[in-house]
Amino acid sequence: MKERKRNYRFHDPNPPQAAAAVLLKILMEAGAARVERVLAGEEELPEKGPEKTKKAG
Numbered sequence: 296m297k298e299r300k301r302n303y304r305f306h307d308p309n310p311p312q313a314a315a316a317v318l319l320k321i322l323m324e325a326g327a328a329r330v331e332r333v334l335a336g337e338e339e340l341p342e343k344g345p346e347k348t349k350k351a352g
Contacts, residue, residue, distance in 0.1 A: 307314045332338040 333340055
């Protein structure tokens with residue numbers, strides 16, 4: 296079965312700057328735990344970004 300590409304749409308009546316600020320806050324909170332682990336020396340950052348895997352077919 297063919298995997299369907301996900302498409303997300305958000306309706307936000309606020310100005311784009313306000314929406315960007317909210318999304319930035321959410322992403323910063325989501326990554327805060329990892330940043331704290333890196334700063335504490337419990338985890339190391341990868342030398343390069345995540346590599347994308349090629350799909351067969």
